[in-house]
Amino acid sequence: MSPWVRVLGPVTVEGPAGPAALVGARQRTLLALLALGAGTVVPRSRLVDALWGDDPPRTAVRTLHSHVSRVRQALESCGLPGVLLTREPGYQLALPRTDVDAHRFEDGVRAARATMPNEPERAVALLTESLAWWRGDALADGEPDGWGRAETERLAEIRLTATEDLWDATLRLGRHAEAVAELERLAAAHPTRERLVELLMRALFHCGRHVDALDRFKRLREHLAEEFGVDPGARITDLHAAILRGEPRGPTTTGLPPRVGHFAGRTPELDALAHWLTDRTSQLMVVRGPAGIGKTALVVEWAHEVAERFPGSVVFVDLRGHDPDTALTPGEVIARVLDGLGVPPDRLPVSVEQRVAHYRSLVHDRRTLVVLDNAGTADHVLPLVPSSPHSRILVTSRHRLAAASAYHSVRHVELDALGPRDARSLLAQVVGGERVAAEAAATDRLVELCGRIPIALRVAGARLAGRPRQPIAELVAELDQGGLDALAVDGDARSVRAVFASAYEALSDPAARMFRLVGLHPGGTVSSWLAAAIVDDTHGRGRRGVDELAAAHLLSEVAVGRYRFHDLMRRYAVECAGDDPETSRAVGRLLDWYLAVASAANRALDRGRDRVEATPAHPPRELPFGTDPDEVLAFLDGERDNLVPVAAFALRHGHDQVVWQLSYLVSGYFESRGYADSRVAVNQLGLAAAQRAGDPVVEGLMRSGLGVAHIAARQYEAALDHLREALRLMAAADDRRGIGHAYNNVAAALGELGRFEEAIGACHEAYTVHVGNAHTLGAILALNNLGHLYARVGQPDQSLHHLRRGLLLAQEADDRRLEAAIQHGIGETHRTTGALDAALEAFAAALALRRAAGNRRYEARTLVEIGATLIDAGRDAEAGKPLDEAVAIADDLADEHTADRARAQLRRRSL
Known part of the structure; x- marks a missing residue:
């Protein structure tokens, strides 16, 4: 039940007959202060001090009595008669503590702190629930003075400390990225609060943002010195030293x-x-x-x-x-x-x-x-x-x-089954100790029916927790009467299946349908977006089904919006699906969701990758992201482990077109993130699907993609094998665009093997084919590659000639990504010749383009080149800023290679 009295924000009272009409700030303050002392007598002298401070009027006691009368009338009118009592030497609000939001808040915070060391998940839940009582500043529409003002300040401090506790517990769970944004906001609002800054430093460090963590300490030290003339305390100073060593207290x-x-x-x-x-x-x-x-x-x-x-x-x-x-x-x-x-x-x-x-x-x-x-x-x-x-x-x-x-x-x-006492204890944690004790015999029978297996006990407990009035004996009777067909697992499997069945049968129809169809998913985790698509629903309604499954312990949430089946539960879900005629349609919707997501991601990440147009038969009603590349990449990071299993699943079920289209469309994600092993595996499945489909054009496209994947994995000979076969297939099909791209990729592999003459020849072939086919983006890529290759063989004039031709074409095509890459290449070539001002001009153009596109990884690489060029020019003082920025970005992205290059230049600058 909600509390009658709320003081954590505007002061309100809600009685059985509706809200109380509290008139004026002093009436609201009086009621709030009595509520904060609910169940105890608050002396008149303290109330006078809280209402008027050090200079009360001579009529203060009489005025207080008048306010009390009006508050009493307001309480009676809203259905709370007889709760404001006169008790010498003052007044008492005769309500339980639980009827006041401030007391619920403080009780919840105390309970959370007791669980923090051993159960941070429970602490997070309790603190989140407790902090939700706040609707603004305490007594927001009152006018407390004296000890009343001190009381509001005490509550505000408890609120802030509880917020710190919440994020401390969140960090203990390893959820560092989730904490950073809110800790940044809190630290900005309270810049001298050492514990907040310490928590933020830890979160930043574990997100790879070492430089930002150190900068936070520096800012704290400056604030403390300026405002109080003191240094940071020993605890946060030790953390600062540990971060400098690269080993903060507390593990990743x-x-x-x-x-x-x-x-x-x-x-x-x-x-x-x-x-x-x-x-x-x-x-x-x-x-x-x-x-x-x-x-x-x-x-x-x-x-x-x-x-x-x-x-x-x-x-x-x-x-x-x-x-x-x-x-x-x-x-x-x-x-x-x-x-x-x-x-x-x-x-x-x-x-x-x-x-x-x-x-x-x-x-x-x-x-x-x-x-x-x-x-x-x-x-x-x-x-x-x-x-x-x-x-x-x-x-x-x-x-x-x-x-x-x-x-x-x-x-x-x-590990074997739990002992009887421990099994009862686990059930009591889920259901409640009093309820278990009240039905001891039924509890013992339920424990045995569950085989004392933890997963079965949790599912049965969740079933009972969701029905607080159902006798335990009633559930036992259901299990005794239900079918106990064996589920093929070790141990006492009959009982496990029966418990699963009882939870499944208690689900609403939409949630039960979702359970059996989502079980078809072959990956390790499933997002709420996919779950909704599998049952052909909106995300909002689908999310309610997922929440119901999680509440019944049939799914477990492993990250925000992402869930995992226990493998036994997945097998049971597949069994429930059985011969359901909807199964094949659900498989189609599952695969169509991946195609739609991959297609939308491909458009956001690389508009030039347009040779495959996915046409899902049942596109999802909603997509989980928009067009922002960072948002797209973040979502696909959660799906990365599913991509290979889903492609293999599609291949096993004969959905060859889905497999090769998916392998093409996710290449942009792998190009941005790496993960070469998974990229090779997905492309190998795409090639197998194309070969089974018997389409030489598609097979050529898949071999070309697999060749690029092998280049990313630094397996250059394997890449050349697939790319040469791709060339043969594409030539036979007169696929001019495919031929041009394959030659470009052959050149890339040959260049990495140091076979520069052959690589330059392949690049010229690519350029000729693309020009003949009027494929401008392909021609630009070939010119860019020629520029890099000529620079590597010591021919800067040829390098700049081809790069400048590519730059004009990129600008005409309004392709900012390629324009930035070419400007960067021009800068590199100028730097090798000692034309440092020209190099800096080109790097500055590349940096502006990459920042405008939000391409932070390549922004960091250009910043490194700018810093290195400034050092070459003897402008060491100017080089620090771009190099520090590069380190910060690279650390944030876990791009160790770029971070190391930037730090190496910083060391060169300091020599």
């Missing part, structure tokens, strides 16, 4: 999921994990058990507890090893771990062996915890066991991974 918990929210028991297993940390003879621990037994919940719970002991990083990767169709390869596993350790995609080594070597060098002197969830085989794990004793590998699997013991000392924890 990359991808570590939040705790499950309800966790019980497992004391022996947690003790075994704690003992493992002190055991210097074993770096590898395998937590083994059947599906649904709580392996992931255990390791995530423990990883959050010990995260502070691993300042090097805590990295979590779901290997998806329970399903051979979606399992990551060993190379992909190491790529994900390196990504978690901060290695940008463009610095990822090509071969598995090189990746392993790079990984081991990174963790050699760092205390790092790598959590590998759902390992299928020892091949997933063995390459990641480090050579130093500082780091640990924690693995969950349904198998013992016995092969790992042949190479390393391995510790094992075997």
